[in-house]
């Protein structure tokens with residue numbers, strides 16, 4: 274049933290022309306549908322001019338525009354403040370409604386509310402849909418009707434809901450192609466998509482890194498991973514091994530559909546082709562939904578600890594803190610696995626999940642730096658930066674989050690290194706100055722006899738730093754620092 278003569282679909286973190294909830298609904302309900310993307314100045318103006326994410330988006334938009342043109346439409350792209358540009362574009366096009374998909378970040382929620390109000394004032398509608406997650410907001414609740422704060426019961430309820438209630442109804446792809454007769458051709462004289470430099474950005478090393486962009490890039494990665502999915506559980510913790518899917522940046526910008534990914538995992542499990550890996554990978558996709566839900570239900574986590582008593586912790590401060598934080602950012606801690614991981618982040622914008630845990634733990638529980646500093650640095654650097662997952666990861670590492678690791682569990686950077694990069698293959702890749710050290714010695718150069726260091730061409734303090742601290746001493750300081758939490762918790766528990 275057609276409700277609208279003309280509509281506009283506002284693309285944001287859903288840069289694809291298939292299985293797209295807002296696009297599907299707009300095409301179903303409207304005679305003519307325009308499509309737009311706004312390079313939002315309120316976000317972009319804050320970014321440095323070399324930003325792989327902007328380049329990823331830009332490349333993905335060129336592909337999206339081509340795909341939409343093939344379907345009879347095309348993409349209107351503007352560089353403006355989205356909160357104003359969308360109501361303005363809606364007025365220029367004379368549309369009755371704007372369609373978009375839900376975003377769960379507090380700033381985006383506020384922006385969408387402002388757009389909704391402006392559209393309403395002009396007699397237009399804003400229609401929004403769930404698209405980037407399987408279950409959102411309060412769709413998965415405990416038996417008591419409350420949002421979960423522990424992952425395992427959430428996951429069990431999530432799986433149950435998927436299998437019993439929604440599988441047939443919601444997991445199929447949202448049809449787009451069959452509705453393509455409703456695409457409106459681009460208005461005459463629509464300007465070309467601005468170039469990166471017109472947007473104020475420069476080319477990065479994205480293509481040298483062979484990070485595939487757009488829908489085709491996402492599909493290629495998914496096909497490649499499907500071959501490896503069965504081994505995911507046994508390979509995913511080893512950063513030198515091609516274990517995970519590397520799909521996070523595509524999930525971030527919606528060049529893949531979460532429904533397609535979940536279907537792929539479920540199919541592998543159903544036909545027995547997923548080994549023990551598919552179910553574990555599916556769990557990771559559930560973690561993603563979980564953290565979106567946590568951010569939506571508890572938006573305070575953006576600034577504060579999920580568990581309020583953890584805000585009483587006193588972190589290192591002053592020039593020394595700034596110095597050791599900078600050493601961590603630059604990969605100059607003297608702990609090879611930590612430094613190699615930071616080099617991976619700085620050079621590629623990606624960091625392996627195991628290493629995100631190791632580096633976050635090192636910053637918080639070895640260096641005593643406030644988790645928010647690390648969270649901010651990851652937010653600047655990660656191609657797949659996602660407020661919900663990043664905040665969830667950092668609060669997990671600092672023990673302040675929902676279902677976080679206990680405060681007294683402190684990763685030992687040395688044993689993590691020996692266990693998960695046993696031959697030092699990953700370390701060698703990012704710290705070539707240590708490449709000649711043996712697999713046994715590469716994890717802790719400060720313990721290596723001088724003679725051997727010399728033979729490997731390593732001079733501590735010159736081409737590789739002395740360790741910033743000794744883990745055992747740092748561990749003792751951290752337990753003291755976290756004693757404030759223990760005290761509060763015990764006091765809280767008094768009747």
Ligand SMILES: Cc1cc2nc3c(=O)[nH]c(=O)nc-3n(C[C@H](O)[C@H](O)[C@H](O)COP(=O)(O)OP(=O)(O)OC[C@H]3O[C@@H](n4cnc5c(N)ncnc54)[C@H](O)[C@@H]3O)c2cc1C
Nearest residue numbers: 517518519520521557561626629657658659662663666667
């Ligand atoms: C401190 C810290 C910060 C993090 N910051 C981010 C971030 O900004 N953006 C981000 O997408 N992930 C983040 N993660 C989660 C995880 O490290 C990445 O999703 C994963 O490494 C991406 O690689 P992949 O696509 O190959 O993952 P795979 O192992 O193939 O997993 C598939 C997908 O599942 C999701 N996923 C996996 N693990 C998690 C998790 N723990 N929490 C939420 N979703 C998960 C991701 O969407 C991922 O792409 C963070 C983890 C930690 C410990």
